[in-house]
Amino acid sequence: MTSATWTALAFVLYLAAAVCFGAVLFLRSPAAPHRPHPPAPSSSQGEGEPEEGAYTLTEGISRLGLLLLLGGILVHFAAIGAWCVTTHRSPFASEFGTFSVLAWAIALAYAIFDFRARLPAVGAVALSVACIILFWGVAHARGPIEDNPVLKSQLVSMHVLAILASFGLLALAFGCAALYLLQHRLLKSHRVGGLFRRLPSLQTLDTVAYHSVAYALPLLTLGLLLGLVEVFSGRLSSPPSAWLRDAHTIASGVTWLLYVFYLAARLGAGWRGVRLQYILLAGLFVALALYAVPTSTHRFH
């Protein structure tokens, strides 16, 4: 099978997993509490919990979603590998490859968190975002494949990979923040019907977002440091001053500062609640703006 076929299959698997998580969200009884792990078969059913049959169905769909996700991650990894083998290039030599790795990072980030806390709402959002990014990448699959020797550097590959992995986690934090604000709004406006009871608790969303950033920030820091090392290595055509003034570099720095501020506010000052979620939203917006801002140095034609 070609890379395109593997990628298409990964896309289908992600989409199916997102549908499963969405279905779990809406099939589950609104009264059912969110649980990190399914109950043991012998556990007694408490008052207000859904009927045994209903729980088994949603639990089954949830597990199917996780299997589809894991399958998608493996297939996607194979697709990226096949592309690299076929083109003899790093995946970051094309827009398609870059977007593809970003989508893979998001899917992987959610899969890791799913083992810790089963949050179908977050899964449905995260995988939908991954599907959109992958679709965007596929739409640009016919774009040029750069042949710049810089892109063959392992340091650059690690720089991009670390940053994309951090973006995957930050996207997850973004999804949690968005759901937090939705849940917060429902609670404030007293619209506590089915949707409210199907979403994770504010504290859960806040915690998952925090852990996402806590893992993402070191990766982002590593990625930026590796980039700086490359800039000052003398292997690049542009002088370091040009790189440091570059819009992408500045935006990366601003993003990094925002997330540092987030962690400092949360850990140092003990902040909680809505304001932190706005920082997370702003952080990813700035990060995504990286791609919109014209760059003079991050070009490898």
Add this chain to the structure above:
Amino acid sequence: MVLVLVGISHHAAPIAVRERLSCPDSLLPGALTAAAACPGVQEAAILSTCNRMEIYAVTETPDAATAYALLSAHLVRFYQVPEATFAPYLYRKVDHEAVSHLLRVASGLDSLVLGEAQILGQVRTVLKAAEEAGTLGSTLHTLFQQAISGGKRVHTETALGRGAFSIGRAAVDLARGIFDDLSRATVLILGAGKMSELTVRYLVQNGVHFVVVANRTYEKAVTLAERLGGKAIQYDLFAEALLTTDIVISSTAAPHPILRREMLAPIMRRRRGRPLFLIDIAMPRDIDPDVADLENVFLYNIDDLQAVVVEEAKERAAEAVRAEAIAADEAAKFLAWYRTREAAPVITQLRDRLEQIRQDDLAQLRARLGHLSEREWQAIETATRAMMNRVAREPILRLKQASSETDSGTARYDLLSAAREIFGLAAASNHHEAGALPPEEAAPAETDAPDEPVPPDTAEVTP
């Protein structure tokens, strides 16, 4: 005699109106006495909960409209509230409508939380309070006992109340939307009342470990804290406790808000955005509604909890149908008794009159036929009694039938008046003293009935 009900409830009246007419336990005896002292009111009972305030009364007014006006005027006088404040929300019911309403209320069918059992206890409390205040007569006493009996039947024969969405469960449900682990949440109870205890018990059953109780009477706080395995604090320190609290359940009897925005705002700043879930189940409200505007504060009062129970109520709709049938059945039993007691004094007088005639004639006969043996006199006794019963049977059956089958009252009173006139009976005495027929005698029967006042199906009821 008219049995009437006037009241407001959560269905139409907003909380701001309900709290103006709320009647805390401390005011209940005075309110009962004042209601019973209204001209024309013979009996009175007041059901005041956080969701409703209802006055049940038996009056001597010529019609229901006069009774309604009487009770509305009493509300204005007693609560010092303009009539325009509550009039748009006031419902008025008479006779079978009032009876059916109370049966539905006691069954939890009219509750904010469909099928909740707490209202049954509150109906019991009403009965006890009115008995102690001396404002109950046989009608309201029997009605409330019938309501308790009906409520018990609904809770034992249907699943309406099983897993019912109580205030406590609604609180747990909402808390789960805020906190991921209730076992790490701290609950502060303001006011050591029954409602707050019930609510917090549900939270404790769902994992809450840390309970702090603050009450104006410190000893009550200590008692409740011991029951819940928590700790009591002085009431003055509750603001400080808000710094470390996640959930507040407030149910004090304070007449004004005890937690205001200007008090909570600096506390929230010190909490640095940690969410605070406030449940205000007090009536009148304990927490200023402006508090809800503060960031990371989630304020829910009794009315807000209604949204939480809507879906659950739908799921139990089938049980509600069965419960409605039971409530209607119990209401019918009371109404049968209630209506036959109109005829009871007339029937008693008729029997007495016929018996008097029989005894007089037997006495005259004994004077003239002194040579008859005792055995012959027994035969004459039996024959005259049988003859009297045969004569009385048809009129008595007609009277019972008329009283039990007629709602409007017109035909019933015509027949009763006619009976009094035909047999030369005295006018009916006050209904307080009037006897009543047992429920099985409400319908036409072949046997003669004893005329002792026996309330319907209340043997198992413990008020």
